[in-house]
Amino acid sequence: MSEFVLTRETREKLMWVATPTIATTLFKRGLRNQFIQDVRPLSAKAQNMVGQAFTLRYIPAREDLNTLDVFRNPEHPQRAAVEKCPAGFVLVMDSRKDARAASAGSILISRLQMRGVAGVVTDGGFRDSPEIANLEIRSYHNRPSAPTNLTLHQAIEMNVPIGCGDVAVFPGDVIVGDNEGVIVIPAHLADEIAAETVEMTAYEDFVTEQVLAGATIIGLYPATSDAPRAKFAEWRMGNGR
Structure with missing residues (x-):
């Protein structure tokens, strides 16, 4: 994970700025591809989502390895990520831009909220999206999806570099989401x-x-x-x- 620690002062500043404004400042530094594509908020909120990235990576499911029995393992990457994502961080999921199966549902997102996680982002879809939209936690996805993630996605590892909506996300990067979408700020640039x-x-x-x-x-x-x-x-x- 990045050694950078997001300060309260920087978090507060980013809480009130728009993602297009952030995109312009990143462009000045040569960064052109930091806005996560085809990801949108489930509901509008008064303040931005701001937090460092804790990541989860899915790969295409292998049917013989990805049965309901995998949840018997307390270290299953999806379940473990929900329990290990630090308070104040944003859980960012690489779901291969595939919303045909859900990246998570309302129970897991509710658990993240109760643990103090700042938000959750997937380039796939969420099931129970109306319930998630009514939670306080900021959540972003491509579109609603009913099937369990097991049908198409196999959670393989957490807190590693991932791609989400065609953007590279490294653990510790600063993630900002407003009512338009989500942008990724490299950790070393966050304060400036x-x-x-x-x-x-x-x-x-x-x-x-x-x-x-x-x-x-x-x-x-x-x-x-x-x-x-x-x-x-x-x-x-x-x-x-």
């Missing part, structure tokens, strides 16, 4: 990305206010002249931003 996105968010809020008041975007967004910058400085003082 958090600081920059807070600044960007303040400017974007200022720009939105100006545009809704009738201002042109030329020179304003992005700020390519001195006048918007000076006006933004006044706006920040007046709004405590």
